[in-house]
Amino acid sequence: CISLYNTLERVVLPSQYVSDAVLTYHNADCRPTTMEHRDHNFYEANSADVNLEEITSSAKNAKNLQRLRDGDPTLRHLNLGRATWNSFIIGEGDDWGWLSYFISRSACLQRLDINYLPDGEQQMHAFSEGIARNQSIRNINIRNLNNDTFTSIMRALHSASQLEELDISNSSNVDPDGWSELRTLLESEVCKLQVLCLRGFNYIGNEGMGVLSNGLIGIGSSLKYLELINNSIGNEGLSSLVDALQTCTGLERLDLSRNNFSAAAAGLGSLSDWLLSDEVNLKHLGLACCRINDEGLQAFTQGAVNHCTELDLEGNDSITATGLSYLSNSIRSDSCCVETLHLQHIPVGVEDDGLEVLALGLADNKSVRNLYLEELGNDISVTSAGWLAFSKALCDTSSVNSTYLSNHTIHHICIEDDEETIPRDISLYLQLNKEHPQYVARCKIIMSHRHLDMTPLLHWGLKFLPLAVAWFERSKPCTTLTIYDEDPDLRRRVLNESDEAFESRKLTAMYEFVRGMPMEVVKSRHGLALAATYDKKIARIEEEKKIALEQRDRKIEQLEKEIMMLRGL
Numbered sequence: 001c002i003s004l005y006n007t008l009e010r011v012v013l014p015s016q017y018v019s020d021a022v023l024t025y026h027n028a029d030c031r032p033t034t035m036e037h038r039d040h041n042f043y044e045a046n047s048a049d050v051n052l053e054e055i056t057s058s059a060k061n062a063k064n065l066q067r068l069r070d071g072d073p074t075l076r077h078l079n080l081g082r083a084t085w086n087s088f089i090i091g092e093g094d095d096w097g098w099l100s101y102f103i104s105r106s107a108c109l110q111r112l113d114i115n116y117l118p119d120g121e122q123q124m125h126a127f128s129e130g131i132a133r134n135q136s137i138r139n140i141n142i143r144n145l146n147n148d149t150f151t152s153i154m155r156a157l158h159s160a161s162q163l164e165e166l167d168i169s170n171s172s173n174v175d176p177d178g179w180s181e182l183r184t185l186l187e188s189e190v191c192k193l194q195v196l197c198l199r200g201f202n203y204i205g206n207e208g209m210g211v212l213s214n215g216l217i218g219i220g221s222s223l224k225y226l227e228l229i230n231n232s233i234g235n236e237g238l239s240s241l242v243d244a245l246q247t248c249t250g251l252e253r254l255d256l257s258r259n260n261f262s263a264a265a266a267g268l269g270s271l272s273d274w275l276l277s278d279e280v281n282l283k284h285l286g287l288a289c290c291r292i293n294d295e296g297l298q299a300f301t302q303g304a305v306n307h308c309t310e311l312d313l314e315g316n317d318s319i320t321a322t323g324l325s326y327l328s329n330s331i332r333s334d335s336c337c338v339e340t341l342h343l344q345h346i347p348v349g350v351e352d353d354g355l356e357v358l359a360l361g362l363a364d365n366k367s368v369r370n371l372y373l374e375e376l377g378n379d380i381s382v383t384s385a386g387w388l389a390f391s392k393a394l395c396d397t398s399s400v401n402s403t404y405l406s407n408h409t410i411h412h413i414c415i416e417d418d419e420e421t422i423p424r425d426i427s428l429y430l431q432l433n434k435e436h437p438q439y440v441a442r443c444k445i446i447m448s449h450r451h452l453d454m455t456p457l458l459h460w461g462l463k464f465l466p467l468a469v470a471w472f473e474r475s476k477p478c479t480t481l482t483i484y485d486e487d488p489d490l491r492r493r494v495l496n497e498s499d500e501a502f503e504s505r506k507l508t509a510m511y512e513f514v515r516g517m518p519m520e521v522v523k524s525r526h527g528l529a530l531a532a533t534y535d536k537k538i539a540r541i542e543e544e545k546k547i548a549l550e551q552r553d554r555k556i557e558q559l560e561k562e563i564m565m566l567r568g569l
Helices: 015-020 040-046 059-070 095-105 121-133 147-159 176-187 205-218 235-245 265-275 294-307 321-331 350-363 384-394 400-404 424-435 440-448 455-479 499-515 518-568
Strands: 007-010 023-026 077-080 111-114 139-143 165-169 195-199 225-227 253-255 284-286 310-312 340-342 370-372 412-414 482-484 491-493
Touching (some): 059 095, 095 121, 121 147, 147 176, 176 205, 205 235, 235 265, 294 321, 321 350, 350 384, 400 440, 412 424, 424 440, 424 482, 440 455, 455 499
Parallel strands (some): 139 165, 284 310, 310 340, 340 370
Antiparallel strands (some): 007 023, 482 491
16 A cells, blocks of 8 residues: 555656656655666667656756767766766766766767766666776776775776776775775786776775785786875785786886885885886886885885986985985986986975985986975975085086086976075076086086186196197087076076186186196197208208209200201201
8 A cells, every 4th residue: 555645656757758767766755765777778779869858867967968979079078976067966867877878888988087876786787887888988087986886887897998097096985895806807808907096095905905916917018007095005015016016017107105114114125126127117106105214215215216217205204314315325326217306395404414415416416307305394494504515516616527527417406495595506507407408517617617727637748738728619608608597587698708708718728738737848849840840851852853853844845946956957
């Protein structure tokens, strides 16, 4: 029996679909409770003629379904559960069923963001079937799903051979069975992911990382980007990951930020050993906010700097000047590949010890171009001693040779807070490194050494004099070079020196060079005089020969004339 408060009525579809209509059961407070199952064949039969505005819960949903049905090539990205310009918010009616169907047949949709899906076993089955049938989606982003929904989607992706990117975040409700389903997906020969991101409170942990590592082996040949941010991974999980990375020969970016490696020196050492392998192609390594201490930094830094062009250690505030000394020694190596180094939120400015240690490493480094040290910490500022260490690394003025061997590579140091400015000399050196790499060493020498000391060159003898003259000639463009000043719209000359002053500098240097070896010059003068004497003698002999030949020719000519006259008689 049905009471007056319980009625069974047909809703949503027009009368022509009455035989297959959705039956929505309302109880006393008018909340929908059940819906009859519709299969793929039903949607296939009615998709061409159905009025989308009548069977969806909003005009925006109807519009997006229309675009999916029409194959709109501009609809490449669809967002489920978040209000954006391209969103689809599942509401009453048959939103979910029709969405699932049109996703299954779409040839243009390339990215699908799943932020929320309502409960419903039958609807979830239809949605999973839609994803499984789709052959165009290459990027899927999953957020905030429960374990059953997550597991269903992972199973549906077993047929998605075209899938290239999978991003899973904030899925704290996923249990070990769900992560095992992801592992099964990764192990399948169908899935060839290039990008896998697991970030934001997934709570995978060491046990889950051990499970997923087996799956990573399955996609090792195709994987290029792996992100495991904030997943409660420790030493054991890191060691399991490194074992799986042995097959990831194409991996270019690895981000392990916001995990706990405070006691992971062994795992970080294994990571370093992997990075030292010749088969590794990793370019970016992210270890921000991982609670790495001095021991951990020492364990992995050598391998990291030998392969990575970008190294992110931001937020590891347990690192002291001792740990930075290990990093400094590593970046001094000729094999260092790091171009961008992130050390934000590390207290390197305490008593300037950390800055001085870093400056020592930068002085001999030939690869680092960008160094980030923002927000050194509360009540921490860079003193004159710290700035002096950086200035010396960029331009050591103790000798011409030291200036030449200074750092001419780095062109960006972000170390200032809002109230602090980089000294003008350091800013000038950085600008020179950036804008004029082919002239920077000569410019620094000319700026720092008004009178060049030629003494170290004297042992080469006078044969070095032409090389010294040529060096000045190649350095002359330094007097015309310009760089951007503090105002980005203005440029100023690097050297405020006239051509006459530069020529005077050159002549002074040559004079000091010649004056430093007077006996060599005298010997050279004697040699030159003797050579000149021989040259004159040879020239005189040649002239005499020439005159003799001319006289002979005239005599022969005279004799021939006389012979002709005698023959005429």
